[in-house]
Amino acid sequence: xxxxxLISVGFAVILAATALPAASQSxxxxxxxxxxxxxxxxxxxxxxxxxARGEDLWKxxxxxxxxxxxxxxxxxxxxxxxxxxxxxxxxxxxxxxVMDLETRLVHCMVxxxxxxxxxAKKDPFGGPSKKSDMEALVAYITGASRGVQMNVASxxxxxxxxxxxxxxxxxxxxxxxxxxxxxxxxxxxxxIRLQDLPNLLKQPTAQRAxxxxxxxxxxxxxxxxxQWRLFDCFRQQRFPELxxxxxxxxxxxxxxxxxxxxxxxxxxxxxx
Amino acid sequence: xxxxTICLIAAALMVAGCAVTAEQVAAEKExxxxxxxxxMMKTSFKTRGQASVDRLNQDETQALCSQYxxxxxxxxxxxxxxxxxxxxxxxxxxxxxxxxxxxxKVAQSGVGKQFSDNPETPAxxxxxxxxxLTKAEVSYGNIGPSLYNFGKVRGYAPEIAKYxxxxxxxAEAYSACSNMPRFGHSKILTEQQIKNVxxxxxxxESPVNK
Numbered sequence: 001x002x003x004x005x006l007i008s009v010g011f012a013v014i015l016a017a018t019a020l021p022a023a024s025q026s027x028x029x030x031x032x033x034x035x036x037x038x039x040x041x042x043x044x045x046x047x048x049x050x051x052a053r054g055e056d057l058w059k060x061x062x063x064x065x066x067x068x069x070x071x072x073x074x075x076x077x078x079x080x081x082x083x084x085x086x087x088x089x090x091x092x093x094x095x096x097x098v099m100d101l102e103t104r105l106v107h108c109m110v111x112x113x114x115x116x117x118x119x120a121k122k123d124p125f126g127g128p129s130k131k132s133d134m135e136a137l138v139a140y141i142t143g144a145s146r147g148v149q150m151n152v153a154s155x156x157x158x159x160x161x162x163x164x165x166x167x168x169x170x171x172x173x174x175x176x177x178x179x180x181x182x183x184x185x186x187x188x189x190x191x192i193r194l195q196d197l198p199n200l201l202k203q204p205t206a207q208r209a210x211x212x213x214x215x216x217x218x219x220x221x222x223x224x225x226x227q228w229r230l231f232d233c234f235r236q237q238r239f240p241e242l243x244x245x246x247x248x249x250x251x252x253x254x255x256x257x258x259x260x261x262x263x264x265x266x267x268x269x270x271x272x
Numbered sequence: 273x274x275x276x277t278i279c280l281i282a283a284a285l286m287v288a289g290c291a292v293t294a295e296q297v298a299a300e301k302e303x304x305x306x307x308x309x310x311x312m313m314k315t316s317f318k319t320r321g322q323a324s325v326d327r328l329n330q331d332e333t334q335a336l337c338s339q340y341x342x343x344x345x346x347x348x349x350x351x352x353x354x355x356x357x358x359x360x361x362x363x364x365x366x367x368x369x370x371x372x373x374x375x376x377k378v379a380q381s382g383v384g385k386q387f388s389d390n391p392e393t394p395a396x397x398x399x400x401x402x403x404x405l406t407k408a409e410v411s412y413g414n415i416g417p418s419l420y421n422f423g424k425v426r427g428y429a430p431e432i433a434k435y436x437x438x439x440x441x442x443a444e445a446y447s448a449c450s451n452m453p454r455f456g457h458s459k460i461l462t463e464q465q466i467k468n469v470x471x472x473x474x475x476x477e478s479p480v481n482k
Contacts, residue, residue: 006437030410168309171341173334175327176385177453178444178462182342184415184451191413234317238385240327241320248316251309 030194037272046141050223054140057133061127063113067261072108073102074141085145086265089254091156098162100253102227103245105137124244126222127230135214138225142214142267150211150265152258159254164178166255169248170200175238181252200256207263215271223268226253303350308407323387337449349448356445359457360438368433368470375472376479377406378465385460386430397440397469402451406479415451421443422473436470 058069058081073092075084081195089100095107102124109120126132131224154160173180184190198209214225224232234242242249312330319325333352336344336372344352360366377396384395398406405422426432439446440458455461461469472478 001436048274133402165309165312168305168338169313171338172309172313172328172330173338174330175323176458178334178337178458179453180338180342182436186342190415193411193413195413199394199417235323235388238323238327240317240323240325241387243316243318246316248309251312 010218034194045268045270046215047214047223047270050136050139050216051143051268052140053131054136054138054143057137063109063115065112065114067112067223068208069105069108069112069137072105073113074104074108079143081141083145083148085142085267086148086150087152089159089162089250089257090153091158094252098158098250098254100158100226100245100257101138101141102134102225103250105141118222120246125228135223135225135228138214139223139268142265145265146267147171148265150207150257150261150263152254152261154258162251162254163258165248166251166253169252177238178241179237181233181237200259203259203262206256206259207261210260211263211265212267212268212269212271214271217227217271218258219272296298302339306335321387322385322389322391324452333444333448340449342449342451344448346368349378352448356442356454356457360445361436361456362437362441363463363467368430368467369474370464370467370469370471371476372468372471372475372480374465375468375470376406378461378469379472380409394462394465397461397465399469407482408479419473420480422480423476423478428474428476433470433474436473437466440466440469 014058044168049176063258073079073094074081075090077089082199085101088104091098092104092107094201097103101106104122106117110117110215121134122198123130123132124134126135154163170181170185173183181200184192184197188202188205190197190199194202200209214223216223227244227249231244234240312324313328317325317328320349330338333356336348336352340348366410367461379397381396382398382401383389383393385399389395399419400412402413404412404414404418404420407420422436423432435446439452442454443450443452444457446455453460456463456466473482475481
């Protein structure tokens with residue numbers, strides 16, 4: 001299988017990198033090895049499998065109302081998929097709420113297909129024993145915006161409010177470790193161990209980071225949405241669990257997406 | 273004082289008055305936003321495992337650092353450091369150095385305090401996540417400074433060991449709004465674990481000083 005082949009390549013490169021004698025290995029060499037590993041990964045991206053499944057789910061008639069999602073307005077009008085991810089999050093008058101992609105998909109599954117909110121939010125993230133329809137839909141929608149420039153608006157007062165609250169959340173220090181998002185993502189060229197940490201307050205690095213999510217994670221064998229990215233950051237921040245499609249998750253996404261405006265979407269990408 | 277001068281003074285006072293008011297308005301808006309953000313967070317997180325929603329509530333240090341985005345003015349900086357100095361507790365037995373081999377294990381381990389962690393398992397310090405320590409470990413982060421040759425460079429004096437212990441116990445007492453967790457104050461590490469990490473930094477036999 002291609003994905004397991006890729007994983008093998010990944011491990012081989014990691015092993016090669018770590019097996020080098022420590023004394024002769026400068027940090028430049030380490031960075032080069034990581035670059036080579038990333039180039040090997042980019043050769044093929046299993047995210048395609050999620051995108052294809054997501055397209056089917058988008059078009060299938062499902063739910064108590066036996067409807068497809070094809071009439072769902074995800075930002076550019078009913079049924080328009082291409083480019084829609086680039087304008088999210090945004091304020092939707094029909095829901096009187098600022099929504100990111102996942103929140104909007106839940107809204108459409110409830111209103112068009114007749115699912116309950118609980119049903120629509122079931123299995124937001126895939127795991128070894130279960131596939132997530134949500135992550136497949138996210139893969140399809142975001143994949144349709146590859147090559148499109150991020151263009152998040154802040155015309156509506158609620159969009160401005162969410163941006164400001166998202167910024168506050170970004171700097172909110174808490175928990176036993178006193179961590180905020182900013183401690184890892186508020187300065188240039190920082191690393192945890194050998195993992196690069198993008199500066200999400202500066203446009204070029206914020207663009208590169210934001211436009212590469214969602215991503216297929218080789219180490220997990222899963223496609224991961226932006227909601228998952230935030231969920232897992234907060235876990236490592238030692239915070240309680242971020243609730244899927246909660247207001248804080250949307251506000252923080254608004255802050256990060258707007259900081260990435262002008263960047264060209266390349267998601268779903270492939271990552272370690 | 274003629275009439276014209278009085279008018280000018282009055283005008284100057286009004287401008288000054290307006291400036292203060294504008295600052296106050298901005299400060300009030302900031303405070304209101306902080307409250308709104310905390311309110312939003314409280315409806316957006318849920319307790320899971322050992323990570324309860326109480327963790328969203330901030331102590332004074334966390335609140336001030338968030339308010340000033342980790343870059344407070346001098347007077348606030350001094351206030352935070354003074355407050356945290358009163359919160360630092362040194363070992364009652366006066367001994368600061370433990371076993372550096374155990375300290376290396378604490379430095380390597382990133383386990384602890386996440387909702388996915390078993391609360392029964394002792395937490396690590398995860399020092400290598402942010403610091404270089406030994407030559408042997410090449411996978412280290414750079415958020416904190418390199419601590420390679422920590423004791424060798426600074427000398428093995430008791431004051432340096434005390435500084436190392438205090439810094440690990442409560443970094444905010446030395447550097448307000450530091451990125452570094454308060455390992456002792458926040459009960460991430462035990463007193464013995466901190467002593468072991470101090471030994472990793474300060475024992476002449478430790479690979480940190482080779």
